[in-house]
Amino acid sequence: MSAQWKLEAKREALETRACVLHAARAFFLxxxxxxxxxxxxxxxxxxxSHIDAxxxxxxxxxxxxxxCMKRMLAAGxxxxxxxxxxxxxxxxxxxxxxxxxxxxxxxxxxxYRQLMEDCEDLFLYLSGAMGIGTRVTYRxxxxxxxxxxxxxxxxxxxxxxxxxxxERALEQDRFEEVLALEIEPRLGGRxxxxxxxxxxxxASLARxxxxxxxxxxxxxxxxGGLELANGFSELTDAEEQRRRFESENEVRQKRGRMPxxxxxxxxxxxxxxxxxxxxxxxxxxxxxxxxxxxxxxDVVSFTPEEL
Amino acid sequence: MYSASDLxxxxxxxxxxxxxxxxxxxxxxxxKGQSLYRCKxxxxxxxxxxxxxxxEVDTFKPADTEEKNMQFLYKEGDSYHFMDNENYxxxxxTEAQVGDAKNFLIENMECKVLLFRDRPxxxxxxxxxxxxxxxxxxxxxxxxxxxxxxxxxVETGYKVSVPPFIxxxxxxxxxxxxxxxxxxxxx
Numbered sequence: 001m002s003a004q005w006k007l008e009a010k011r012e013a014l015e016t017r018a019c020v021l022h023a024a025r026a027f028f029l030x031x032x033x034x035x036x037x038x039x040x041x042x043x044x045x046x047x048x049s050h051i052d053a054x055x056x057x058x059x060x061x062x063x064x065x066x067x068c069m070k071r072m073l074a075a076g077x078x079x080x081x082x083x084x085x086x087x088x089x090x091x092x093x094x095x096x097x098x099x100x101x102x103x104x105x106x107x108x109x110x111x112y113r114q115l116m117e118d119c120e121d122l123f124l125y126l127s128g129a130m131g132i133g134t135r136v137t138y139r140x141x142x143x144x145x146x147x148x149x150x151x152x153x154x155x156x157x158x159x160x161x162x163x164x165x166x167e168r169a170l171e172q173d174r175f176e177e178v179l180a181l182e183i184e185p186r187l188g189g190r191x192x193x194x195x196x197x198x199x200x201x202x203a204s205l206a207r208x209x210x211x212x213x214x215x216x217x218x219x220x221x222x223x224g225g226l227e228l229a230n231g232f233s234e235l236t237d238a239e240e241q242r243r244r245f246e247s248e249n250e251v252r253q254k255r256g257r258m259p260x261x262x263x264x265x266x267x268x269x270x271x272x273x274x275x276x277x278x279x280x281x282x283x284x285x286x287x288x289x290x291x292x293x294x295x296x297x298d299v300v301s302f303t304p305e306e307l
Numbered sequence: 308m309y310s311a312s313d314l315x316x317x318x319x320x321x322x323x324x325x326x327x328x329x330x331x332x333x334x335x336x337x338x339k340g341q342s343l344y345r346c347k348x349x350x351x352x353x354x355x356x357x358x359x360x361x362x363e364v365d366t367f368k369p370a371d372t373e374e375k376n377m378q379f380l381y382k383e384g385d386s387y388h389f390m391d392n393e394n395y396x397x398x399x400x401t402e403a404q405v406g407d408a409k410n411f412l413i414e415n416m417e418c419k420v421l422l423f424r425d426r427p428x429x430x431x432x433x434x435x436x437x438x439x440x441x442x443x444x445x446x447x448x449x450x451x452x453x454x455x456x457x458x459x460x461v462e463t464g465y466k467v468s469v470p471p472f473i474x475x476x477x478x479x480x481x482x483x484x485x486x487x488x489x490x491x492x493x494x
Contacts, residue, residue, distance in 0.1 A: 090312050091336060093333060093334030176340035177343060180336070181335065181343070181360065230339065
């Protein structure tokens with residue numbers, strides 16, 4: 001009975017979800033992107049310290065479509081996007097589901113700065129499609145989506161909102177704690193925030209900044225305290241990427257996790273990849289924003305617990 | 308041993324050599340970063356609450372607590388006497404240790420007593436108890452001013468809101484988790 005009632009109460013949010021999906025597709029198609037589908041079931045995910053895949057014996061469900069999409073980029077598909085279900089083990093909370101939806105897009109011959117502008121345009125396109133103009137109310141805060149969004153470097157964010165400077169937080173191994181608990185809730189309150197230039201230890205698959213070699217060209221979008229997307233200027237140096245994967249695997253082993261095999265085909269592909277940028281945007285959280293939902297549970301038809 | 312990913316509401320664990328219970332819990336994970344577990348915990352000895360954030364590498368010992376089935380025997384002054392159903396040993400809890408459960412304890416009732424190193428620290432009642440109404444204002448038919456509920460007092464001294472047709476001497480069922488009236492019990 002109560003489950004039925006919950007499902008009925010989700011109608012408005014699910015209508016917002018459908019609208020977000022349709023409008024996002026229209027946005028990319030109008031910009032000559034090719035919509036692609038890559039396999040959800042892959043032999044092994046890319047080695048990352050803090051992301052765990054769900055098994056699909058004897059293979060794995062992809063935690064993101066990044067691996068296959070970059071191989072396409074290397075093969076000359078210069079503008080591609082994908083909306084796909086992704087899977088991550090042991091992630092469950094008001095903003096996390098083990099099965100969720102990512103929108104990823106990749107663009108050749110551009111860097112993270114142009115990608116930031118894509119994000120501004122996409123959100124304005126979505127709010128326009130929803131007929132709410134350029135402003136969205138999230139958790140009683142009126143947020144202005146018009147361009148330009150606030151651009152804030154990670155270093156400045158620590159100085160402005162953190163209990164420790166970036167250097168100190170890194171020294172004490174408190175980077176994530178200060179970022180997640182102190183800084184994130186205060187980002188994107190009036191206008192969306194583009195948090196950019198991450199320290200090299202958190203470079204992931206991003207290129208090292210040319211102007212500022214202690215940082216990587218990585219950024220995240222925050223709106224109303226919600227972390228929505230993670231983008232990079234893509235790293236195309238296969239040897240550098242191999243070293244990073246090795247150190248990610250070392251962290252995994254130290255924490256009792258299984259190391260992943262070196263993704264040789266992927267490494268071979270990125271050495272042929274053009275200068276490019278790519279981003280993964282959480283569709284469920286984007287729906288939370290436009291549906292003004294406090295929990296990710298409210299924007300999916302069924303959570304695992306409701307099945 | 309528990310790891311951080313075992314954390315959930317109502318988990319009992321040891322922290323700084325005291326037993327704690329998780330009363331609130333939130334999973335937080337910054338993009339591509341490690342998982343953080345934000346918890347509100349209550350010290351089961353002192354009742355004080357603390358906030359703690361754990362990381363995925365943190366591990367904990369389960370609280371050295373043991374739950375025993377016991378029977379409530381009687382109340383004498385400030386102490387509540389229980390008997391262990393297995394070995395018939397008797398123990399006494401103070402009114403503070405019994406807490407809100409005192410509102411629903413009836414002689415011979417079965418309940419669970421939580422012990423920490425043989426010391427009683429908490430008590431869990433059955434979800435529903437049937438109690439006799441000992442004091443009830445009369446039902447005045449057609450009285451719409453005082454609303455749909457009236458206050459009554461039950462045999463344990465607990466005051467509860469019930470529908471106006473409940474009379475003195477009747478038995479009613481109470482949900483011990485919410486303290487609310489559920490239904491009239493016949494017989």
